[in-house]
Amino acid sequence: MSELDSAILRTIIDTAHDHFFLVDASGRVRDVSPGAAAVYGMSCESLIGSNVRTLVEQGVLKPSVSLEVLRTGKPAQLLQHTGAGRRVIAQAHPVFSQGQLACVVSRSMDLTDLQLLQEEYALLQQRFSDHLKRSLGEGAATGELDPGLSSLKGVLEVRSGVMQEIALLLKRVAPSDANVLMLGESGVGKTAFARQLHRWSARGEGPFIDVNCGAIPESLFESEMFGYQPGAFSGSNPKGKAGLLEQAAGGTLFLDEIGELPLAMQTKLLKVIQDGSLMRLGDTTPRRVDFRLVVATNQNLAEAVEEGRFRLDLYYRLNVIPVTLPPLRERREDIPGLVERQLKQLNHRYGGDKILDSGVWQELMGRDWPGNVRELENWLERAWLSAPGGVIATPEADALSGLSELPKREPRALKATVEGDAGRQLAEGKGLKDALARTEREILAALCSELASSYAIAERLGISQPSVVRKMQRHGLRIQPAS
Known part of the structure; x- marks a missing residue:
């Protein structure tokens, strides 16, 4: 290796954000x-010359x-896990010379860096959400569709303010080719919003x-993903096949x-x-592909x-524009529109x-719908097929409608609070909204002192982590686990 090559390699290693090890x-x-010294708790001079087996025995890395x-x-x-008490993701690759490793x-x-990035994104998401709420004005509060979302009528139901925010965000990023990561529980409508993002983009045709x-097995x-050349393997199409990546x-x-x-x-x-x-598969020549992911x-x-x-590294590549779709129980304003569209x-x-x-x-609006939009649509279809006449009735009138099969909502913490001292909660001159x-x-403050992260709080409450972050910021709360 020339002196210049050595200098270039040294500069790459010394200035890289990741922490590099070269092990023979x-x-x-x-x-x-x-x-690496700060992460592993040993000076670079001490690390160099050590054997990784000894470092494992000493607890420097494990x-x-x-x-x-x-x-x-x-x-x-x-x-x-490192001797400095850090958690890191470590990746390693072999280097071969003359067939030998x-x-x-x-x-x-x-991973502290990853956590900081997540917290930074949550703050940015909150700021963007506040900006959109100001721009939406009273339209979102009254259930009216923002003028910028008029193309969604009859396609997607976004009457709730949070879903209008998400739709406007997707519409803004649609013209770019930035990768989008859709997050959310099963059945919240990730595929439907991905299709709408596609329609809004320059690739819509x-x-x-x-x-x-x-x-896919x-x-x-x-x-299936990459396709194959003729005769690539036994039983393959003799003409070969373009994979799904090429088809996109x-x-x-x-x-x-x-x-x-x-x-x-x-x-x-x-x-x-x-x-x-x-x-x-079976090819020797790379093929260019051009798609939005x-x-x-x-x-x-x-x-x-x-x-x-x-x-x-793939996570970072995919997590360019993360979009979290909330569950149906957090956007009940969308239920009437979803029901009307599905019934039609x-x-x-x-x-x-x-x-x-x-x-x-009353039953539809009061359910938690753990399967979200998909569960609601499946119930409606079952109820439609089971109803003997032209009216889909209540469970008491029609036990076959399927509503009786759904679990009842039991918001335990709220139930305990209301039953314990309902009168005190409704202070003079205050309404139900203030009491809630x-x-x-109060519930969030108690959990902030009991649990160590917003993810743990989200799991306890059965809501999404971004929702917890938004609620904590709205109430001025921070994680303060008891010592």
């Missing part, structure tokens, strides 16, 4: 980047990603390829349940995103990264003119 085939640390690569000869990624290059990223990553995933050319590729993507395919997808090209998941990808189930579709599909009994509305806000703040 015996496990001896040959070089480290300066930032487990060792370099040892895993030395053992398998393959790239590895894992969650690592010569050394391992590893890099690690402190191109294809929209919808792929459920959890529905791992053994077939590569051939000029349009949008929507990868639902991205958290189910196998690790090997995560690596290949990352390469396609970085290079803008792919290689079919939108992905969705109901999993916590940050936790999947920590557990080593999802690549950190059912009447058209089955050739009828059925209506809802007025008593059903006060109760919400």
Whole structure:
């Protein structure tokens, strides 16, 4: 290696945000980047020359990603605990010389950085939300559709303020080719919003390829996604086949349940995103691909990264524009529009003119709908088919309607507060809205002193983490776990 090459390599290592280790085939640390000292609790001089096996025994790092690569000869990624009390994601790659494993290059990223990025995004999201609320004015409060969303009439129901905010955000980012990550519980409408994002984009006339990553067997995933050449494997189409990535050319590729993507395919997808090209199975020539990538998941990808189930570098590539769709229980204003639209579709599909009994509305608005929009639509179809006449009645009038099968709402904390001292909650001159806000703040304040993160609070309350962050900011609360 020339003196210039050595200087370039040294500069890359010294200035990189990640923390690099160079480990030889015996496990001896040959070089480290300066930032590694703060993360691993040892000076660079002490780390260099040490054996990673000894470092594991001393608790400086555990487990060792370099040892895993030395053992398998393959790239590895894992969650690592350090002697400085940090948690890092460590990735390592083997380097071969004349067919023999010569050394391992590893890099690690402190997950504290990831947490700070998440908190920064939550604050930015709140500021953007406040700005949109001011621009929406009274329209959102009265359930009126913002003029900028007139194209959504009859397509998506966004009567609630929060859904109008999300729709306006998607409309603003649609002209770009930025990757969008849709987050939210199962059934909240991630696919529907991805389709609308596609319609708003400059690629709206191109294809929209919808792929459920959890529905394709791992053994077939590569051939389905990347395609194959004629004769690539036994039983393949003799003419070959273009993969789903190629089929999305000029349009949008929507990868639902991205958290189910196998690790090997995560690596290949990352390469396609970085290079803008792919290689079919059995081919030797790369093919250029041009599509807009939108992905969705109901999993916590940050936790999947920590557990080593999802690549950190792919996570950063996908998490350019994160959009969290709230569950139906947090946007009940959308239920009437969803019901009316679905009922119209059912009447058209089955050739009828059925209506809802007025008593059903109280039940519909009072349910938590854990399956969200999908569950609501499925119930309506079951109720439509089960109703003997032209009216879909209440459970008492028609036990077959399906409502009796749904679990009742039991907001335990609110129930305890109201039953315990309902009179005190309704102070003089204050209405129900003020009482509910006060109760919400008391519940959140108690949980902020009991639990260590907004994610834990969200899990306890059964709502999304961004919703918890918004509510905490509205009430001026911070996480303060008891010591």
